[in-house]
Amino acid sequence: MSYTITDACxxxxxxxxxxxxxxxxxxxxxxxxxxxxxCLDCGAxxxxxxxxxxLDQAGGKCSLVKRSQWKKPRIDEGLxxxxxxxxxxxxxxxxxxxxxxxxxxxxxxxxxxxxxxxLGCGFCESDCPVDAISLVWA
Amino acid sequence: xxxxxMGKILIVDLSRKEIxxxxxxxxxxxxxxxxxxxxxxxxxxxxxxxxxxxxxxxxLGFVSGLLTGTGSLFSGRWTVVGKSPLTGGWGDANxxxxxxxxxxxxxxxxxxxxxxxxxxxxxxxxxGKAELRDAAKYWGKDTVESEEALKQEFGxxxxxxxxxxxxxxxxxxxxxxxxxGRMAARSGLGAVMGSKxxxxxxLDGKQRIxxxxxxxxxxxxxSCNRWVQFQIPLGPGLGLGLLGTLLxxxxxxxVMDGIVYKMIxxxxxTGGANQMSVEWGDSPIxxxxxxxxxxxxxxxxSANPDKILSYEKSKYHCYSCPLGCGGICTMPGxxxxxxxxxxxxVLAFGGLCMNDDTASLFEFNEMMxxxxxxxxxxxxxxxxxxxxxxxxxxxxxxxxxxxLAWGNTSAINALLExxxxxxxxxxxxxxxxxxxxxxxxxxSETYAVHAGxxxxxxxxxxxxxxFALAYSAEPTPGRHTIGSYLxxxxxxxxxxxSGIPKKIPxxxxxxxxxxxAELKQAEESAACSKFTNVLNGSGLCIFGAFxxxxxxxxxxxxNAATGWSKTPEEYMxxxxxxxxxxxxxxxxxxxxxxxxxxxxxxLGREPQTEGANKGRTVxxxxxxxxxxxxxxxxRATGKPTPQTMARLGIADGQ
Numbered sequence: 001m002s003y004t005i006t007d008a009c010x011x012x013x014x015x016x017x018x019x020x021x022x023x024x025x026x027x028x029x030x031x032x033x034x035x036x037x038x039c040l041d042c043g044a045x046x047x048x049x050x051x052x053x054x055l056d057q058a059g060g061k062c063s064l065v066k067r068s069q070w071k072k073p074r075i076d077e078g079l080x081x082x083x084x085x086x087x088x089x090x091x092x093x094x095x096x097x098x099x100x101x102x103x104x105x106x107x108x109x110x111x112x113x114x115x116x117x118x119l120g121c122g123f124c125e126s127d128c129p130v131d132a133i134s135l136v137w138a
Numbered sequence: 139x140x141x142x143x144m145g146k147i148l149i150v151d152l153s154r155k156e157i158x159x160x161x162x163x164x165x166x167x168x169x170x171x172x173x174x175x176x177x178x179x180x181x182x183x184x185x186x187x188x189x190x191x192x193x194x195x196x197x198l199g200f201v202s203g204l205l206t207g208t209g210s211l212f213s214g215r216w217t218v219v220g221k222s223p224l225t226g227g228w229g230d231a232n233x234x235x236x237x238x239x240x241x242x243x244x245x246x247x248x249x250x251x252x253x254x255x256x257x258x259x260x261x262x263x264x265x266g267k268a269e270l271r272d273a274a275k276y277w278g279k280d281t282v283e284s285e286e287a288l289k290q291e292f293g294x295x296x297x298x299x300x301x302x303x304x305x306x307x308x309x310x311x312x313x314x315x316x317x318x319g320r321m322a323a324r325s326g327l328g329a330v331m332g333s334k335x336x337x338x339x340x341l342d343g344k345q346r347i348x349x350x351x352x353x354x355x356x357x358x359x360x361s362c363n364r365w366v367q368f369q370i371p372l373g374p375g376l377g378l379g380l381l382g383t384l385l386x387x388x389x390x391x392x393v394m395d396g397i398v399y400k401m402i403x404x405x406x407x408t409g410g411a412n413q414m415s416v417e418w419g420d421s422p423i424x425x426x427x428x429x430x431x432x433x434x435x436x437x438x439x440s441a442n443p444d445k446i447l448s449y450e451k452s453k454y455h456c457y458s459c460p461l462g463c464g465g466i467c468t469m470p471g472x473x474x475x476x477x478x479x480x481x482x483x484v485l486a487f488g489g490l491c492m493n494d495d496t497a498s499l500f501e502f503n504e505m506m507x508x509x510x511x512x513x514x515x516x517x518x519x520x521x522x523x524x525x526x527x528x529x530x531x532x533x534x535x536x537x538x539x540x541x542l543a544w545g546n547t548s549a550i551n552a553l554l555e556x557x558x559x560x561x562x563x564x565x566x567x568x569x570x571x572x573x574x575x576x577x578x579x580x581x582s583e584t585y586a587v588h589a590g591x592x593x594x595x596x597x598x599x600x601x602x603x604x605f606a607l608a609y610s611a612e613p614t615p616g617r618h619t620i621g622s623y624l625x626x627x628x629x630x631x632x633x634x635x636s637g638i639p640k641k642i643p644x645x646x647x648x649x650x651x652x653x654x655a656e657l658k659q660a661e662e663s664a665a666c667s668k669f670t671n672v673l674n675g676s677g678l679c680i681f682g683a684f685x686x687x688x689x690x691x692x693x694x695x696x697n698a699a700t701g702w703s704k705t706p707e708e709y710m711x712x713x714x715x716x717x718x719x720x721x722x723x724x725x726x727x728x729x730x731x732x733x734x735x736x737x738x739x740x741l742g743r744e745p746q747t748e749g750a751n752k753g754r755t756v757x758x759x760x761x762x763x764x765x766x767x768x769x770x771x772x773r774a775t776g777k778p779t780p781q782t783m784a785r786l787g788i789a790d791g792q
Contacts, residue, residue: 021344022265038266040346081363081460083211088239088457091344093295099452107453107462126352129209129359129458 002039003046003062005032008053015045015054020091020119042091042121070120071135075110079132082107086124086133094118140348142208142699143172147180148246148268150261152334153194153253157268162247168702169787171675172204172247174230175716177219180250181228182723183789189727191223191326192308192333194254200299200339201248202241203677206458207347208699209355211362212682212690214238214457216316217674218299222325223333224310224515224570225591225734227724228613229325230674234456234464235317237341238677240297244268244343255335262292264342273337277306280508281315284338292340300338301328302510307560308332310569311515311593319477319507320456320464325592325614326570328510350701358691358698362682365689366460369401375443378402378410379435382417386430386750391652395643396628396684400461403681405443407463408481412441415481416489419601419750423489424544425521426587426598426739429749433489440494441484449500450478456679463681469504470497479503482618485596486517491524492544502554509558515570516557518593520550522571523563525585531578538562590734592616600742600751603652607663607761611776613720615734619680621666623652623659630686631665634693635706638665655757660764668713672696675716715786718769718778722788731776735762 002023005015011029016022023039026032034045046054046062047070054062073086077100087095087110096113099106112118125133146161162176170179177199189195198220205213216238222229241249244263251261258273276284281302288298297316304312305328312328313321349355372378385391402410415421416430416438423433439445447465454464454477465478479499487493487502506513526532527542534541538556540563542549556564566577571593575586587593589609595618599606604622612620632640639658652659672692673683682690693706724731735758738744742755767773770782778788 035266040344081366082453082455082462083458083460084236084455085209085458088236089207093293106450106465107455123346127209129211129356130363131356131360 002036002041002057003034003043004055005034006053006055007031008051010051012050014048014050018044018048018119020044040091042119042123044119044121047120069138070118071122072115072118072120072138073112073124073133074136076132077101077109079130080109081130081132082109083129084110085127085129086110089123089127091121091123092117092119095124139701140350141167141701142347142349143167143204144242144245144247144347146246147248147250150249150251150268150270151253152251152255152259152270152336155270157270167204169712170716171672171712173201173675173677174217174219175671175675175712177201177217177248178716178719178723181219181221182719182726185221187726187728189221191221191226191330194252196221196330197250197252198327198330198334198336199248199250200237200241202238204675205695205699206238206677207242208349209352209359210695210699211359211366211458211460212679213677214459215674215677215679216241216322218314218322218327220327220330221727222327222614223329224326225615225729227590227727227729228720229327230614231313231322231324231327232619232674233314233316233320233322234459234679235320236297236457237299237316239347239457240341240343242347243345244341245345249339251334251336254333258335258337260336260338260340262340276337278303281510282318282508285315285318288338288340292342296340296342298338298340301331302508303558304509304511304568305329305332307558307568309511309557309560310573311512311519312510313512315507315510319504321507321510321512323512323514324617349699351698354698355695358694362685362690363460365397365685366400368397369404372401372405375406375410375413375447378443379413379417379438382414385418389648390646391649393641393643393645393647394624394627396630396686397689399628399684400681403463404461406447407465407478409441409446409478409484410443411481412443412446412484413438415485415596417750420598421485421489421596422598422740424492425490425518425525425585427525429746429751431749433492437494438489440496441488441499445496446478446484454478459679459682461681467500470500476500476504477507482596483513483517486513487520487550490517490521490596491550493547493550494545495547498547498551502550505554511558514595515593516554518587519557519567519571519574520553522574522582522585522587523553523567526578526582531580531582532563536563584739587737587740588616589736590615590729594618594736594740597622598751599736599740599756600746600754603655603756603761604659604663604666606736606741606756606758607660607765608667609740610735610758611663611762611765612667613717613724620670621663623662625666625680626662628684628686629666629669630688631669634687635665635710637707638662653754653756655760655764657764660761660768663765664768665710667717668710671713671716672709675712711786714769715788718771718782718786719788721771721776722778722783725777731766
């Protein structure tokens, strides 16, 4: 079960604009719909809906959070094994690799390259096999 | 139920320009896994007998792996499959990079192309929508230029598999590139892509890949990563060369623990073995005719691991790999980025061609990556031409004025350029040693080192007869990534799988034992190939598996990702089924398994008179018979018996 949109939707299109996989469609000022097969459950629509019209996978009502306050990934380079899973799995392509900050190690480590593009979905955190990433309040 | 696989494939008909999805039942995954297993099942049943590998009936597949994207480590490998134009039988090529998760994130476990387009096209998938687009503007560009231009058009998030000029020109030794030079190089599948006028596959999917037990997979990965990070300083690279010398002199060999090789890979990448392999007789020299005597430390120093590493700017990790054996290097002398040349490429253009110019090794590697040509086959073909030239079979006139003396760097460069563009002699050499020797004649067949049409890798079958068996018995012959006695030692399968020969790591044994061709050695080789099929069905890397089957817990990862509760023996049976289907594919397409036997020189017939492999001969006929019988195939013909097909539940496939 993916995210869904209720009758409370006023068709403002904020969710459709932020959805990273263009899974949300609808006419302006009309109720929008989320394509179940495309939705990633990233939750960005729920956090951005001013009407509280988005329900999560469990049917819980999502709350609006100001984007500047969305959680962001913090990467522990000591734990990171440079496997790039987080970089590749990021739906917003906001992570990239760079040389480590504190060592001469040649293995590249991820960092939040495009902070404003981050959706705060937490996929990087949940997908990291060694728990080197945690989402923290911005 | 989430089981780590996507449950569907995409079928693209390039003649009709039709694209459709197809659901795959859970039963198929249980029998074949995903990746190469799934592909073997599909190609065996769907490519008609006798299909022209470069015709519309051939199917070219790009498959991911069952474990890819589930949180397991080393699971970033993808496989290209099709009927090989190089061997006429089963063809596959394996590659790392970023393309494996991209296939699954587009929603599929595999993307299969049939038919042929009249004009260049590419497949683009984004947000659940797949479409064919015109690719005329990319045709003619090399793989790096293509990838850069495609990223300009489709965005930096696009993951790309593309051919270069070699594939476009239908070179039978061409491959498919990802990440500007990670190559699915073997089996000549670049030519199949070229024949279909398919320039590239461009994927920008973002779907989630969900395992059955994510926490369980993670726990296993954490434990495995501790072994990957375990590292002891290994000293200078020269030390490994000297170790190779010692191993050559001693009458005994040691059961290798893969943790040692892991530490070499972590430090230098595959190039760590460059000099060591020459010294202990693992690397063929001078078109397999020479030995370490012809290529002493002073010469092999051109490929000293530290020397290669001095050009490395950063490590390169394939998706989900904690090891990072790859590297991004600066091109010697002229700047610009390139992938660190792998062991195979360095030795194919180094010792095999008697070339001791380090910078040229980088140049040839980059040249092949950009052209989309297999470095193993290309290097072997150049070495073949050099020997023909030395013996007057090819003259300077035949070679358009090129003085193809051993080690002549500029001549190799000129010849490779001709092979890529199929100009002059290059047109003959662009299809590998078997086709070239067939056209040249005059006794050149003796110098054409191949197995069933494919050139073997830079691991001497006279040093490890397990390689001779893999080169000769694998449905895609000439492959070094299937098994060997050394691989069996490193996989440590006996620690998890019952009923197979046991070994004691670091135990010493007399080298002569390797040449006895006992049944137990066939059992070891069969266990290797079964396991490799499991790895390729899972999308796992053999370098990860070299850690040992307990430290890199392949079978446990599979159970956690799928929710199955299969035993290691049951997984090995899946590997057996995949191998048998590939062999049945060859039989269906008229390949005589005996015909794939490696050529005499590489089997030590006549034995070498000096060097590390002096006096060694491989009893390949006995080994093949034993190997086939372990698989339940006819021990005289190598064909799977009806009883074995029935036991493994493989349908006729006709």
